[in-house]
Amino acid sequence: MKINILIVEDNAAMRVILRSTVLSPETDFEVGEIFEAENGKEGIKVLENEKxxxxxxxxxxxxxxxxxxxxxTYDHPDFKNIxxxxVSTDNNEDRVDAIMRKGMGFVHKPLTHLLLNKQIRKLINDN
Known part of the structure; x- marks a missing residue:
C-alpha cells in the first residue's frame, strides 16, 4: 500500500529534507503522493482536497x-483519523507529553532517517 504524506513546514529547506528522508531507499514503506504546505491553514486546504x-x-x-x-484536524470528523x-525543535516536556498522549508521534529536529521511519511505521501499523 502506498502512503500519501502531507508535510506542513514553513521552512523550505526543511521541507526538502523531510521529502528526501521519506523518499530515501532505506524507507521500508511505499510512498505515494507527497503534498506540502507552508502553514497549518494551507495544510487544512490540502486535507480538504487530497487523500x-x-x-x-x-x-x-x-x-x-x-x-x-x-x-x-483531530476535532474534524473527516480528518481525525489521520x-x-x-517534527519540531521544541524541548518543552509538557508539550511533547501532551502530543504523545494524543497518539501523535514526535521527532526532534535535527532528525534522522531511522527515527522518522520508525515513527511513521509505528503510526501506520497502529491505524
Missing part, C-alpha cells in the same frame, strides 16, 4: 501553527 494517510507537522509556523492545525508526527 492523506499521514501528516508530518512543524509546531512553529506563521498564519496557523502546527498545534492549531492538529487541534482542528495520524500525525510532530
Amino acid at each position: 492523506v494517510d499521514i501528516m508530518l507537522v512543524d509546531i512553529y509556523m506563521p498564519v496557523m501553527d502546527g498545534m492549531e492545525m492538529l487541534d482542528y 495520524p500525525a508526527i510532530v
